[in-house]
Amino acid sequence: MSSFRVGFQGESGSYSETSASIEFPTPNYSFVPFKSFRELFDGVENSVVDLAVVPVENSTEGSVNETYDLLVEKPLFVVGEIYQKIHHCLIINKTSTIDNISTVYSHPQALAQCRRYLQSKSLESIPMYDTAGSVKFIKEPLNNNAAAIASKRAAQIYDMKILDENIEDNSNNYTRFFVISRTYENKPDHDKISVIFSISHTPGSLYSIIKEFATRKINLTRIESRPTKNIPWEYYFFVDLEGNINEKRISDSLSSIENLVKFFKLLGSYKRAQTN
Numbered sequence: 001m002s003s004f005r006v007g008f009q010g011e012s013g014s015y016s017e018t019s020a021s022i023e024f025p026t027p028n029y030s031f032v033p034f035k036s037f038r039e040l041f042d043g044v045e046n047s048v049v050d051l052a053v054v055p056v057e058n059s060t061e062g063s064v065n066e067t068y069d070l071l072v073e074k075p076l077f078v079v080g081e082i083y084q085k086i087h088h089c090l091i092i093n094k095t096s097t098i099d100n101i102s103t104v105y106s107h108p109q110a111l112a113q114c115r116r117y118l119q120s121k122s123l124e125s126i127p128m129y130d131t132a133g134s135v136k137f138i139k140e141p142l143n144n145n146a147a148a149i150a151s152k153r154a155a156q157i158y159d160m161k162i163l164d165e166n167i168e169d170n171s172n173n174y175t176r177f178f179v180i181s182r183t184y185e186n187k188p189d190h191d192k193i194s195v196i197f198s199i200s201h202t203p204g205s206l207y208s209i210i211k212e213f214a215t216r217k218i219n220l221t222r223i224e225s226r227p228t229k230n231i232p233w234e235y236y237f238f239v240d241l242e243g244n245i246n247e248k249r250i251s252d253s254l255s256s257i258e259n260l261v262k263f264f265k266l267l268g269s270y271k272r273a274q275t276n
Contacts, residue, residue: 009033
């Protein structure tokens with residue numbers, strides 16, 4: 001039996017790959033890296049991979065905007081969510097020392113999550129496309145004047161030295177990931193739903209949508225806005241709500257909202273993840 005292919009953004013040792021490997025244990029699944037989020041979403045859309053694990057938000061630094069933009073654009077669905085606690089390490093080459101280090105490479109989110117630590121060490125931050133990719137970058141070719149911020153697993157994979165562990169500014173640091181697929185899923189144990197909509201730029205338009213949820217006592221766990229990019233000062237709203245799509249109060253609210261908005265997309269139905 002052939003394995004399911006699960007895509008992730010970044011290099012081996014990235015937090016996305018770690019989340020994917022925990023959620024989808026081998027040998028039933030194989031993992032495929034993509035350099036960019038767009039290439040990853042294209043990979044799912046074009047059947048290069050069956051599923052993908054993508055970060056959507058961090059508990060301290062907020063949303064991953066490119067993910068949300070691609071969720072609007074692509075005909076894909078959310079079929080699961082994962083919460084991963086994030087612990088960052090300062091990683092250097094084995095021949096380097098702290099006295100050599102002047103710059104630190106990592107993904108912009110990781111750099112932001114370690115902002116106070118980096119300032120305390122007077123280290124210059126340089127953004128990269130991926131945490132594990134930054135470790136690979138300072139190893140090839142050998143760069144003794146630079147460090148990387150990534151996971152302990154990334155240090156092990158690239159045979160590098162960990163100079164300091166748990167350097168994130170907030171120890172309660174989680175990243176939320178979506179599992180995305182070409183196929184919509186609706187199962188009896190699903191208890192969370194994500195939708196996207198846009199509304200007219202008129203007084204009370206957002207209130208009329210929120211009212212549909214409130215009057216039916218539906219709990220919204222997240223609401224996020226992003227510019228539509230088509231019309232200045234108009235926004236997409238990304239909403240997560242608790243419930244099963246087959247509940248009458250849920251289906252009635254979504255039907256009512258679809259009639260009130262300019263654009264509506266049911267992103268997916270899935271099982272709510274638990275934080276460890």
